Amino acid sequence: MKTIKQLVLGLMAVAVFACQQGGASKYQKTEDGVVVSPTDGTAKSVRVSFVTPDIVKVEASADGQWDSTPSLIAVPVEDQVSFEVKEENGHLVLSSAELSVTIDQATGHVAYADAAGNAIMAEDSRSFEAITVEGETGYTMSQRFDSPEDEGLYGLGQHQADEMNYKGKNEELFQYNTKVSIPFIMSTENYGILWDNYSLTRFGDERPYSNIDQFKLYGADGKEGGLTATYYDDKNSDHVFVQQQESQIDYENLETVEKFPKDFPFSNAKITWEGQIEADESGVFRFLCYYAGYTKLWVNGELQFYKWRTAWNPSVAKFNVDMKAGEKYDIKLEWIPDGGVSYIGLKALSPVAPEEQKQIAFNSEMGQNIRYYFMAGDDMDDVISKYRTVTGKAQVMPKWSMGFWQSRERYKTQDELLGALKEFRERHIPIDNIVLDWSYWPKTKWGSHDFDLERFPDAAGMIDQVHEMNAKIMVSVWPKFYKDTEHFKEFQENGWMYMRAVEDSVKDWIYPGYIGSFYDAYDQGARELFWKQIHDKLYTKGFDAWWMDASEPDILSNASIDYRKALMTPTALGPSTEYFNAYALANAKGIYEGQRSVDNDTRVFILTRSGFAGIQRFGAVTWSGDIGTRWEDMKSQISAGINFAMSGLPYWTQDIGGFCVEKRYENATEGSEDLKEWRELNTRWYQFGAFVPLFRVHGQFPFREVYNIAPEGHPAYESMLYYNKLRYKLMPYIYSLTGWTYTKDYTMMRGLAMDFTSDKNVYDIGDQYMFGPSLMVAPVYEYQAREREVYLPQSAGWYDVYTGKFFDGGQKIVAEADYERMPMFAKAGSILTFGPEIEYTTEKPADPITVVVYAGEDVTFDLYEDEGTNYNYEKGQYTNINLSWSEADQTLTIGDREGSFSGMLEQRTFRVIVVSKDQPGSIDDLSDYKEVKYDGSSTEVKF
Incomplete structure (x- = not known):
């Protein structure tokens, strides 16, 4: 789709000069790069621009015209990049302080090298095929790249086929319940490619199955x-x-x-x-x-x-x-x-030929120009930092969101919800958040945001009681509206409702079936109305967080992709064919901007079932959808979560225990094998779920509260309680990682390749990961397994966190995995920080803090703190205390406190423990420590 405004000729780019030699192509130098007109390429114009010295934006046009529509993915970057342009043997070479970018003037193909001239990767080919959809024109387009054969590739979002390393693999990128597609790939060669397109896209083989x-x-x-x-x-x-x-x-x-x-x-x-x-x-x-x-x-x-x-x-x-x-x-x-x-x-x-299968390739159904970003970094964390430079920073999530979330499908009355929270408090099971899932509204009023007064007679009072029990509450809000609701009519009269489902009389699954549809989140006015409706009916009652379900959008489950597109078109921006994958991004944008417009002192929290590149800038967490209650589903969540995080989006979660339940579990009786397996499945999943960015239980019947899964004293109950309490004790460590996502563009849930890039043995490991810089997590995903194989990456060594036993790196071991424990190792040369035992995140200050040093090599750790709920950290109101261990001196230096914020602890206590080969230590016994009082000035603790 091209308007007069968008049909901007490439030759009208901001040119400083143009030159032409013999039969070589014309090119123009612009403020940030060049525009090339290839002589025998598939593109008539190629525009290469420096975003920063190590980020390059590449656009290719089939007809010499540029799409001026602002990117949904990218944010403005104000960086004046100094670069040079040289002509060499039919090529243009653009050089910044960090990159050398070579453009073949004949074909327009682009190759990348570092500043020293070391090759990184290069374009191989591109193609365009004209397409017309709903009267709007565009192109089906593809871009192939040659890249190192022995690299590992990660990202692409969250998929369910239990794949880790995407080198030589194929993936279809579209949104679906349990499938979240992000058009970003990152290499162990320390570069990334962000494909800026919103349509159905195939990575790898461009052919459909x-x-x-x-x-x-x-x-x-x-x-x-x-x-x-x-x-x-x-x-x-x-x-x-x-x-x-x-x-x-x-x-x-x-x-x-x-x-x-x-x-x-x-x-x-x-x-x-x-x-x-x-x-x-x-x-x-x-x-x-x-x-x-x-x-x-x-x-x-x-x-x-x-x-x-x-x-x-x-x-x-x-x-x-x-x-x-x-x-x-x-x-x-x-x-x-x-x-x-x-x-x-x-x-x-x-x-296909093996060499072709190993190429990086993107093929998209519809767009105006090829547009992608190439980014190079010093390491994979630096690549993700570049990704967030392009797509926006992730916020620091509110501290309470790092605590435990209890949910079920569903609390049918306010008494059920309050009763569950009260039970947690009476049992002293730590919890910060409880969730009100769908269908709290009158049966025929989906989208009204009203409450069924027979079941929820006093929603505001219910929320007040949740807050009085020192917890937060999240509410389920869908972009879906039954046609007889006032909210539907408000959208419809403005032309902001997808009407095909109504015209086709599509009924949902609520007996006897009701007709409705979804609003057009691509329209700014529609987003503002969506927020106004939520604000007036829900936010004013005191809800703390938003659960944006079915945000693919899932207007009709199990429809073909063609019919799905028909149900959500036209969008305000153009045909759904062109904008198929970005709905969740637009939907989250409206909630985030809406809430910050009325209350800029409270951090936005959005949980969304779908996501897209850039959604991290809107306070969004994505969960893996309505997965099954099977061991293989649990296993596939490990690689799904890791790859999602390595797609540049730091916050991910899952339904611990799985959402959709096999009937044998629904009907399991005490003493039956099915009940034994149900309890063990939930226990193992809970162990895993305690060490992902968001710790959250949800699912269909049987009820998922710890005490409903197993009675107190049962190994399942005791194990789940243990990991819940461990999560809370580790809050100084976990919240520091949360702060780093903003201050360092950090990734909490980390594929092993991020920290051990030189160890190629880790490239295909999808069932272990690092949780922060210190902990390696190895979930158990087989019924009745009491041990599992674990690979210990090449490093200074590893410590079993429960026993302190030391292991050399670079080997496979068979790790013990008793029912109540999941294998977990601390890296030699790492630090863990523990706070006091608490039952909710704001119960008491993190004092004293126990610092456990795992000796073996030098290490630093920045202890991050802020006010926990507001955006003052954006103004620099937070603190870092650098903890630095010297292996040679056997000394921990607690550095000067940097920064300040309202309510920070001026005086505090640190307790320091060193675990070494000769002095094992367990996270279950933190009593043998050296204590030091700290007033914000640097101090040393010698061992």
Whole structure:
């Protein structure tokens, strides 16, 4: 879509001079870079600009015209970069203090090197294909890059296929419940690429997965033409409803499920597809199975996976098969729908050349120009800092948000909610936050933001009681409105409501089904109205935080992508095809700016089910959606959370225990194996969940409060209580990490490659991570496992935090993992800071603070503190106390306090413990310390 304003010719850029030599392309030097007109490239114009000395913005235009629409992702950067331009053998070389950027004048391709001329990576090719959607023109576009073969690649958001290192892998970038797509990739070679496009995008192979009819198919009887599909109407018997040959397994959405045999009863059924597949070329075929229900798949008798998802919320499994042309491979897919019509699909990608598969590539369905940012750093943390220079800083989250969050689907009355919080307080289980999930409104009034007075007779009084119990409360707010509500009508009369769902009479899942739709968050006026409605009905009652559910937007679950786009178009900015992925960003923007406009002294807190590049600047945390209560789902959250954090967004969380529950757990009885497994699953997940940025429990029945999972004294109860209390004792450490996200652009949840980049053994490890600079977390994700393999990265060594036992780095060990404990190690040469035992974050000041030094090499740690709830830290009102350990001198220096804020402790006590090879120490016993009084001036503690 291009307006007159946007059709700005490249030659009208802010030019200082132009030159031309022989057949070489024209170029213009601008204030921050150059514009090149390639002679034989796919782009007519390429614009390369320095944002900072080590960040480069690249734009490529297919028609020589520039899109002047402001980026939704990027923020203005005021930095005058000094650079030089030279012509060398048909190339332009742009040099800043940090980078050397070479542009081929013939093709317009760009290559990057450091200031010393050491190559980093380079463009390989780009392409454009004209596209018209809803009368608006644009391009389907792609950009490929050559990059080091042995690098690790991370980011792309949060996906559920249990993949860690994206080098040589493919990922489709679109928003979906449990899937959050961020078009950013970061390399162990210390560079990143931010792809500034909002449409459906593919990373890696630009082709969509294709149906299995790309193979020669043979049934179980050897007949060519399809696999044998057998529909059993009773999964516990051999009674066949129908058997037929099928050349596709494509039942992935509300449209394609219509292809199932008519009148087949899904409620207690089983379907198998079996036979053989034969490829007409050799190489690695990459398969994707889209599944809900219980799903198993075998190739040549080898089980590729066994997974479950609830019927209404499918997920994906990926696997590869190295096939030889002309050979037959046995295949069997067994599927048990989990009640009612469900979803299943099996597709594949044919091989590409290995060197092509290892390239970095982005392909987007619609945009005006190719636009991306290349950023280079000293290390991976520095790359993320550059990312936030482009997309905006993350705020310091309120201190109370770093405490424990209790939620369930759902507290149906205010008495249930208050009763749960009261129970926590009576049991002395630490808690800071409780959540009011959806459907507190009258049944027919979704979007009214009103309360059902029979169940919530005094919402403001309920909130007051929560606050009196020293807790905060978050409320669920959807961008969804039933058509008969006044709020819907306010949007509609301004043209700010997506109307297709109403026109098509799309009903939601609330019996007997109600018609409504979502507002257009891309419109500034609509965002302002959305906030006004929330302010008037909810904020004035005293709610502390916003839960922005279904922010993909999920107007109709399980619709095809084409119909999803139809349901959310046109947006205020253009066709939904072009703006498909950025809804959550716009939605969060409205809440953040709205709240700060009326109260700039209270930090905004938003929990959102979807996200996009830049959402960190709007006080947003993303959670991993309605995941399943399965061990494999727990495991996949580890790599999902790490990659989300390595996408530049520091705040992530999950539904501890999983959201969607297998029926066997719903009906589990005392003493049953199912109840034993349920308790152990929640215990292991709780252990893991205590060490992600936000510590939060949520899910469907059975109820998720600790005391409802297991009785006091049970190992599950005791373990969950232990990790809850440990989280609170570590609050000085955790809140310092929170402060660093602003002051240092820090990442709390860290892939091992961030801290041990030179150790290539860590590149593919997706089930361990660093939580801050000191702790390595190794969750247990197998039922009845009492040990697990842990890799200890190459370093000065590692300490078991429970025993103090020392281990050399650079080795695999089998770590003990008793029911009540998760393996966790402190890095030799690190510091942990502990505060007093508390039951909520504001109960008492963090005094005394116990500093545990894990000896082995020199280390520093900045203890960050501020007022905890306001934005005064943006004005510099916070403190840092540098803790510095000298290995040679065996001395901890507590440095001068830097900065100040209202209410800070002028005098305080530090207790110092040193753990070494010869002097083990446990986090469970912090009694053997040296104590020092501190008045803000530097002091030393010698050992």
